[in-house]
Amino acid sequence: MADTDTEWEIRIQALAAALPFPSTPDIAGAVRQKAAASPGRVWAPRLVWAILLLLLAAGLLAAPQVRAAVLRVLQIGAVTIFEAESAGTAVPPTTEQPATTLPAIIPTATVPAWPTLSLTGIATEMTLAEAQTAVPFPLAWPAYPEDLGEPDHIYVQDPAWPRALILAWQEPGDPAQRRLVLYAIRGQDYAFKQAEMMQSVLVNGREAAWVSGPHVLYLQDGQAQTGQFIGGNVLLWSTPLGITYRLEGAESLAEAIRIAESLGEP
Amino acid sequence: MTSLPEFELAGGHMAVDADEAWIVRARQGDAAAWEYLVRRYQQPVFRLAYLILGDAGDAEEVAQDVFVRAYLSLARYDKTRPLAPWLLQICRNLARNRRRSLGRYWAAVQRWRQANPDTAVLPDDRQEAQLLWQAVKKLRPSAQEIIYLRYFLALPEAETAAALNIKAGTVKSRLHRALKQLQQVIEHDFPELVLNNG
Numbered sequence: 001m002a003d004t005d006t007e008w009e010i011r012i013q014a015l016a017a018a019l020p021f022p023s024t025p026d027i028a029g030a031v032r033q034k035a036a037a038s039p040g041r042v043w044a045p046r047l048v049w050a051i052l053l054l055l056l057a058a059g060l061l062a063a064p065q066v067r068a069a070v071l072r073v074l075q076i077g078a079v080t081i082f083e084a085e086s087a088g089t090a091v092p093p094t095t096e097q098p099a100t101t102l103p104a105i106i107p108t109a110t111v112p113a114w115p116t117l118s119l120t121g122i123a124t125e126m127t128l129a130e131a132q133t134a135v136p137f138p139l140a141w142p143a144y145p146e147d148l149g150e151p152d153h154i155y156v157q158d159p160a161w162p163r164a165l166i167l168a169w170q171e172p173g174d175p176a177q178r179r180l181v182l183y184a185i186r187g188q189d190y191a192f193k194q195a196e197m198m199q200s201v202l203v204n205g206r207e208a209a210w211v212s213g214p215h216v217l218y219l220q221d222g223q224a225q226t227g228q229f230i231g232g233n234v235l236l237w238s239t240p241l242g243i244t245y246r247l248e249g250a251e252s253l254a255e256a257i258r259i260a261e262s263l264g265e266p
Numbered sequence: 267m268t269s270l271p272e273f274e275l276a277g278g279h280m281a282v283d284a285d286e287a288w289i290v291r292a293r294q295g296d297a298a299a300w301e302y303l304v305r306r307y308q309q310p311v312f313r314l315a316y317l318i319l320g321d322a323g324d325a326e327e328v329a330q331d332v333f334v335r336a337y338l339s340l341a342r343y344d345k346t347r348p349l350a351p352w353l354l355q356i357c358r359n360l361a362r363n364r365r366r367s368l369g370r371y372w373a374a375v376q377r378w379r380q381a382n383p384d385t386a387v388l389p390d391d392r393q394e395a396q397l398l399w400q401a402v403k404k405l406r407p408s409a410q411e412i413i414y415l416r417y418f419l420a421l422p423e424a425e426t427a428a429a430l431n432i433k434a435g436t437v438k439s440r441l442h443r444a445l446k447q448l449q450q451v452i453e454h455d456f457p458e459l460v461l462n463n464g
Contacts, residue, residue: 015391015395016420019399020395024312024313027304027329030326031301032297
């Protein structure tokens with residue numbers, strides 16, 4: 001090899017050696033847990049959340065007239081939100097028909113008053129004590145509204161490798177209706193949303209997002225998909241400890257921020 | 267548990283004999299033996315996944331899957347061969363599959379990330395290293411991977427060849443071509459790396 005080639009190679013070697021890698025996580029511990037929980041099964045729960053939440057966006061983005069209409073991308077903790085100019089009327093693809101037919105995206109004027117989310121099949125319900133030991137981050141809930149109290153239901157997604165904690169409160173006197181749902185997500189790049197209307201706001205002085213347009217939330221376990229229509233009004237924020245929260249059910253942005261800030265910063 | 271040595275990346279050698287004993291024990295169901303091997307090689311596996319995917323969280327999940335798959339295939343593995351190149355082969359395949367499965371979305375997010383880079387201030391040599399990485403990412407995947415293995419993970423030629431499942435002589439020629447292509451990318455898109463040379 002010519003001298004200049006050798007010098008070039010030496011230069012590349014020196015530069016490459018200086019790359020700051022992230023700290024190597026405890027792979028061995030996680031592998032031990034996974035192997036014990038589901039021998040022979042290899043999956044990537046976080047990745048399929050990301051793919052499926054974005055299925056709609058990817059489908060829409062494939063259409064030339066929509067590709068140019070992605071106006072903004074906002075990163076809130078573990079959630080990336082793509083704001084599109086027009087959601088169109090595309091029906092997202094599915095590999096397995098869910099129990100209820102997925103509706104096409106509909107204009108805001110006809111959005112149901114209350115976003116619904118069925119947690120059946122995507123997460124394991126637990127007691128408070130079980131959840132506190134299952135998730136590797138502090139379990140907390142809002143202090144506002146004053147009558148909120150402890151959640152009526154607590155779910156942990158994928159107990160073998162917990163990434164999301166879901167707290168749900170029922171409407172007083174109507175167990176079929178959910179009053180509030182709070183997701184606590186640990187990690188990065190957990191989920192993606194595509195929404196019509198997204199507003200950048202502040203929670204505890206940190207950047208947050210208020211999604212007021214309709215969107216579809218896709219969850220997957222293995223080969224099965226479950227699509228859920230979310231009417232909107234979702235607040236997303238993150239904390240310095242790396243926990244991302246997603247709140248559904250607040251009636252207004254001001255209400256949502258007040259609930260979020262009553263959580264403190266665990 | 268006693269402290270376990272991490273795999274030495276710089277000038278690392280393949281301790282074949284030591285690995286063989288641990289593989290035999292792991293095959294017999296000794297969980298601690300397998301955990302020893304995981305801890306020994308988790309760093310290069312994680313780092314290769316990180317280089318290919320560009321995200322620590324994705325890399326962590328891929329690395330976990332690498333070792334789960336390797337364990338499930340351990341009975342068929344030739345224990346006389348070094349373990350590291352085999353693990354890195356699995357890592358390459360899984361990382362590539364993940365990147366490919368995200369398809370158009372992956373490209374969009376990567377473009378967005380590059381337009382919104384982490385603004386943390388790094389020392390000059392680390393900044394240059396980051397620029398080098400960005401330059402390498404503009405090459406074909408096969409050129410990227412040989413550069414990652416040979417220079418970013420500092421594997422000797424023989425281990426690089428084994429990880430890529432090619433002959434040792436082929437490593438030299440592929441590397442030469444990859445470096446030429448990298449030089450063109452740097453001269454065109456990252457002139458600051460050329461200006462800072464010597």
